[in-house]
Amino acid sequence: MKFFTRSVTSLMLAAVFSGSALAAKTDITIGMALEPPNLDPTGGAAAAIDEVVYANIFEGLTRFGADGSVNPALASEWAIEEEGKRYVFTLQSGVKYHDGADFTAEDVKFSLDRARGEDSTNAQKGLFANITDVEVIDDTTVAVNLENPDGNLLFNLAWGDAIILDSASAETAATAPVGTGPFKFSNWVQGDRIDIERNPDYWGEAVALEKATFKFISEPTAAFAALMAGDVDAFPNYPAPENLPQLEADPRFSVVLGSTEGETILSMNNKSEALSDVRVRKAIAHAIDRQAIIDGAMFGYGTPIGSHFAPHHPSYLDLTGNSPFDQDAARALLKEAGVEGDLTLSLKLPPPAYARRGGEIIAAQLREVGIDTEIENVEWAQWLEQVFKGKDFDLTIVSHTEPLDIGIYARDDYYFQYDNPNFKELIGAFNVETDPEQRDVMLKQAQTMVSEDYVNGFLFQLAKTGVANNKIEGLWANQPTQANDLTGVSWTD
């Protein structure tokens, strides 16, 4: 009963030491809906990990800016050699980890090799698949050699999964992260909050905040109350759109609507019996009233999409016209496909509100055109097992939050099983293309192809509904990647 006595004694200690921290304007408390399971972005997929550590504690060679651009970070500059098959990075010098260890080119090699190695547990191992080897040239120079020319490498290296760790502290990153960022980890009260504090020895521009706290509140009512009571200063991803009008009306807060990389789609199993028929998929697309879903599930927050592409991206094409809400068209298509009034589909819904609420609305909408659904609410673990890995589903709703991820439609055996050789060829060409104009054209082609094949029901782009105290500036409005970058955040008075 070791832990038992320990908790009792610490309880008593807690009763003895009672003090309270003075709030100062160099503090900030950020609300987050989900608590990260651990703090190692290279060992888990949870978005919440990056939302705490990205750009705050850990840095990579490159990083995303607030507008989604790829900027230098630990690499101050780079050169592309051998027709795009070799990238030579020049590293920032004088960088130290939070524990005082020096940052060197060896660490870059270690981190990238670790991420792509045989026994890697990196969730985005695919990002590094093209790398053949990492070559340390000197302490501040490192070269990455590629199998094929890759226009995405700098983008890929900006992901949280590609941050640079010290070999000495990598193993304990899950609970005691040691990075090179402007903040260092100080405390984690599991189930409640994580505290980080300013890194005085930061190599770059010093940050304005002394301390920041990430407080985890998933319950929307509690989130609302926490904001109202001032327990939380900002909620960059406010979990309950239903409360936003109330918060907007409050002069203390500003509500910032931005975009995320989350394409929320009604995924269809393209190889299931009924849905392998494009007419049925098209019928479903016509049966869906996107605005009703955005209103009913997201209380009006969200942008309708017609393909798997973020509207804020420069290459975006509005393809919603391919699948307008048209119940008659839907019924006619179903009749044509010969499944009129006799189609029952399973609809598996993961936990987020967009899925659970949206699913109920979609079920009702499909019923109107004569498609019955069997709703099953599943936890994420089951969703991954049954839907993502097992492909045991007809329909599901999920938001794909990775940036520029239309490439998933080219993957073999991906859960919605699109499997179109033309599309695969297109993406293959896109990946080795480095000319921006060509890339733009290819992206537009890809969007159109996916849209016209009615691969999935494209619903809406998840809005980033941020709520923050009026006096805070520098928070990201949009969410090019999952992060709460606090480097530029400050209080106005």
Place this chain on the structure above:
Amino acid sequence: MLFYLFKRITSLIATLVVASLVVFTVIEVVPGDPASYMLGMNASEDTVQALKTELGLNQGRIPRYFGWVSGMLRGDFGTSYTYRTPVADMVSERLMVSLPLALSALTLAIVLAFPAGLLAASRRGGAVDSIVMAITQLGVAIPNFWFAMWLVLLFAIKWQWFSAGGFPGWDIGFWGGMKALTLPAIALALPQASILARVLRSSLLDVLNEDYVRTARAKGLTRRQALWRHALRNAMIPVLTIIGLQFSFLLAGAIIIENVFFLPGLGRLIFQSIAQRDLIVVESVIMLLVFAVVLVTFLVDIAYAWVDPRMRRGH
């Protein structure tokens, strides 16, 4: 008495062993794989396998069972798959919330129930009795999470006397911690207090009909003296049983309330762990709760013997 203790402890251990087998077996059939949960949608199969090996999930069932049990005996509950921290640390962390919450809810329930039950029993059939019975009847019927919703709406959002949820930790001070637990404790205590008050009342009424209470009254004790000196202690046996049950219930059964108030307690830990397929945590916490229930039952039995000398003989 010693032999009695020995017998009780033997059956306690037997219960725990059987329970551990049941828990382990049930957990084995839970669908979902922690490794793929942790790695998300973009992970490749060999990454998942690598993580499974790292977590020890590729071992056979029997070695895993014995590893788990022998670990628990040494106080080592294993390492959480998702949090990557020792389960024992997490549990002790969560107990810091659940234990004070359960204790304060129980204390509150007792503090409310005893005067109410005593008052109702001593004024049987009177107005006070009717009022107490009506309130407790309602208290038993109200779902505690629904009651909690209104508490939040009024006290946290409207008046902002308390925070609507979350737990700041004890390092901000005892009262700061207690403040966060106040509303949940009230929400938990209301139905329990109602049940307790009703049990106490009916138990007292039963005892008040006993011959020895009449004997006491014939000695010249007033109704009230007889109630306090002779009835109360005898009426404690069913009340102790209920208190014991309530404590175990509050420790684990606060899941829903912990969800409403977003408290990092044991209940939420289980709930989250099941959702995340963090099976080692689920197993260990359930075993811990079973242990707590069995232990409380055992303590209640000892309390019986303290209350009633007839039980001291060892049956």
Place this chain on the structure above:
Amino acid sequence: MPLLTLTDVTVSIHGTPILKNLNTSLEAGQVMGVIGESGSGKSMTALAIMGLLPTGSTLTGRIQFDNLTLNELDEAARCTVCGDDIGMVFQEPMTALNPVHTIGQQVIECIRLHQSVSAKEAKAMAMDTLTRCGLPPDQFPLSRYPHELSGGQRQRVVIAMAVALKPKLLIADEPTTALDVTTQAEILDLLRSLQQENHMALMLISHDLAVVAGMADHVVIMKDGEIVEQGPIVPVFKELKHPYTQSLFKASDHVPEQLSVSERASARDRSVTDDASALLEVTNLVCEYPIARRGWFGKAGKFRAVDDVSFTVRAGESVGLVGESGCGKSTLTRAILGLMSAASGRIEVNGQNINEGISVLRHVQVVFQDPYGSFNPRHKVSRLVAEPLNVLDTQPTREQRHQQVTQMLESVGLHASDADKYIHEFSGGQRQRIAIARALIIRPALIVLDEAVSALDVSVRATVLDLLASLAASHGLAYLFISHDLSVVRNVTDRVLVMRAGKIVEQGNTLDVFNNPSHEYTQKLVASVPRLPDYTHASVNSF
């Protein structure tokens, strides 16, 4: 002036009258016997005096004690009188003491409640009182809990609490009814000596004429909440003016007509000559109960409830089995009925072993003590009476069944129409008749009567005994009559077995055993039975 005077005392509970216009009085130092059958209101009278009537009761009239009008006192004032000047002893010693307090605490509480003495003095007083009540502290320390004492010892504690402050009046409500006859004698002796030592007035409530007769100066006879007759004991008991008093007197020493002693003697002679018809034969019977293991190395012990018992019941014979509680007679009964298996020995009925299947039960049936507990309240009488037909090989038709039930009900003095009623519609005496009908329906040769009349009031008991006697004659039944009540056994059996601690210590012709007991224990038992003196020759002025 009398110590206690009741004037026009009337009590009703929720509007139902319980006591009607009671008028009586008791002088200081005198003993008043209150006699009545169940429901006569005798206990309620005691509770009315103590102010312990159940809630919902209303009392009119006047209860005068010394110079206080008890029924007008408020609770606080009443509480200063009760326990101090008036003590009370209840019927049921097993439940009258608080199980969670020591006997010392309970006696001391009584003392300190009324007298401002130190804890030490109170303890000394309690020890003194308990010693006077036969519980010397060296054998019975104050730290004993009630469950560690026997029934008689507990009743001594109750008495000690009642007399600790030397009250002027002691009310004893059936103080010995729940006790064995030998204990009863001891408790009555104790009450008598305490009454005389302290010159207390004693109000002794009992259903047993003999108990009252041995104690009281003055008797009050109650029936249905009214006093039917009262006065000094000798004239009342001698003259028997009131018919109810007469009937009580008769019933209390009732000998069934059809089976007078002389007839039984001849019946016995018949059976003795006919040895072949041994109906029930019990040979070296041993019955044991497991007792829980005590301690680490303790063996799982066994309690030997019946220890090497042998006896025979012949056809048509009536055999009594007497003994005090715990002597093993209930276990023996169960074994004979095949309800528990014997550790060793044999029980044979008509030469067939009792455990050889249900057909043997055709020859033995039973009537139990409790007229309330021996019937399934959910079944109609027809079903209840017909139940033993189950042991027959061929089940009778519905028609036959109905016919047999009717016949049985009529033969025990009930009506055919009673078959459609439920058991709660019958009185205790009627229920015992139904129980007899049930036992008779398969025409057994032997009926075991397990305390079959013990729970009945004397007058009802007499009629049931008459019925049993006539049925024995008409059906040629043998009875095994198990009872703690020696006077009943004496009046209705041919032979008697005396049982103590699992063994039969004496057996023989009933009259021989009772008139001339040879075993020490039988002698004590017989001597303890309270007896009604013969008042026919008593002088009215003898007191």
Place this chain on the structure above:
Amino acid sequence: MASTTRKRFRNLVPGAFLVVLFFGAAIVSFFYTPFDVETLNIKQRMLTPNAVNWLGTDHFGRDILSMLMVGARTSLAVAFIAVGIGLLFGVPLGLMAASYRGGWIDEFIMRGNDLVFAFPALVIAIMITAVFGPGAVNAIIAIGIFNIPVFARLTRGASLSLWNREFIMAARVAGKNSARISIEHILPNITNLLIVQGTIQFSLGILAEAGLSYVGLGAQPPTPSWGRMLADSQTLTTIAPHLALFPGMVIVLTVLGLNLLGDGLRDWLDPRLRRER
């Protein structure tokens, strides 16, 4: 006597009234509801009570009164069947344990009971739904499992005291075996107790169903249930409190009704009280 009669029905009548009301609503919902509960009308959402929608509309624009009527089916059916499971398995086990009192079968059954009791009920319910997936059927199983030991223990306890009664011995002397005595004599005499406990477990079942649905493990959409309505309304309490108010009140009133009915039945069926009062 009039006053005592009134006292006897003091709990029974309002309890029966509430229970009949909600059961009635559930039954009526099969034939008639004011509005269709399957049709969403997002534009008409979260209306406060008005002349058309007496209790207002929910976050999808469905009529709350109609939802409550249809939801009653789920909530009552889950609790009812769960009690049925408890009775079906618990009573025979209890009867068996009592008829083999002191023997190893008794010991086995009672230790099994203790084992089930040792598990925190809600946690196991969550486990069950985690294994088999959430849904009304699994909620029934989860709640039902914990009803089994309740009824087994109650049956055993009540039967044990009956086994010592003389009428049971009379039945044994009439040559009846344990199983037959259990059915003919024991069962009819514990029916009252079982009915009373049944209503209590029923009300607890409704609370449990509400709790499970509240955390998303009960009935799945689009099936309405009271607990799910509460869960859906949880985030909306600040803007539309009536969404949480009505389902909650319906749960409270049903549970209250069942408890009153249980108390009332106890008073009414208890022959002791019948005789005395």
